[in-house]
Amino acid sequence: MPTVTSADGTPIGYEATGSGPALVLVDGACCFRAFGPMRPLAALLQEHFTVYCYDRRGRGESGSVPPYAAPRETEDLQAVIAAAGGSAGVYTMSSGGAIGLAAAALGSGIEALAVYEPPYVGPDPAYTSRLHELLAAGRHGDAVELFQRRVGMPPEAIAGFRASPGFAVLEGIAPTLAYDDAVLAPGHLPPEVAAAVAVPTTLVAGGASPAFLQEAARATAAAIPGARFEVLEGQTHGVDPAALAPLLVKLLR
Incomplete structure (x- = not known):
């Protein structure tokens, strides 16, 4: 599998399938390419996009150069977008949402962003x-x-x-x-990050998800100028790729 080198020298494993505009998928906690929802989702999206799946650092075929700091994950996403040609739509899941939003606030070649249930539920x-x-x-x-x-x-x-x-x-x-705990450490989307997100951004929640996750997505959307909030009825935090894919085509194509 190909790798790209992040800013701190960490190798990041990724794969690309399909054809069309670039779309990068960012996992949440406990997931990577070989264990999680992104490969099944990519299979449904590859007729519309060139889909880039990557292993977040410390998982799968990606390394993790110490010391860890949350901005390194943003740099990893930036490196994958560079490998995709310098610009891409981005879909993020759960804690991956904090990474996508931080990257969008920096520009980073993100053309449009969809974020599923970022778990901003306060620090613990x-x-x-x-x-x-x-x-x-x-x-x-x-x-x-x-x-x-x-x-x-x-x-x-x-x-x-x-x-x-x-x-x-x-x-x-x-x-x-x-x-994952570090990227979510503030417990909410920092106001300076929210104010700097200038790309079309949609927060998505499952209609059958716990109320606190739906509210976190809604509040994050409200914090970002011009962001939208969508509900996928009947879906939970473990969203069905078949239910999600048509919405991503609409939002990110």
Whole structure:
């Protein structure tokens, strides 16, 4: 698979499929190209776009040059956009929304941006502290479980998933949970970032998602001059690519 080198020297693995204008997809927490929703979504979009999927740093085929800082993730996205020809539409999922919005505020060649349910729900110092304790102790499985509890996964579902083969994949990328926590650290979209976003931007929420996620998306849209807010009825935070793809074609084509 091809790689692009980010500003700090980190190699970022990516792939491109389809034809048409460039579209870059940015994952949320616990996901990368081989484990998550973006490849199925890309398959539905490739007749409309040249779709770029990449592994966020520390995941899949991407490296992670220390020390980590949230702006490095913005630089990674900028590097992928440069590989796509210097301009692209961008779709972001969950915590990836903070990365896309930060990049849009800098210009970065983003022509249009769609953001699905950025989880701006306020800082949680107790979670951050415990997450770092578990990761420092090498307790990656417990760190994943801590994250799953925070996002509201039922205890019985966590227990079942922890016994499944897929849990080992999440243990392998558990250190990146601290990266997601860092990009969302302010707990809301910083006003200076919101004011600087000058590209067509749409915040999207699932109509069956928890009210706090819908409200976070709505509030983020309200903070950005000219941004739109859309609801995908019947969808949750784990949005169905088949339901999402037509909306992205409308917003980003």
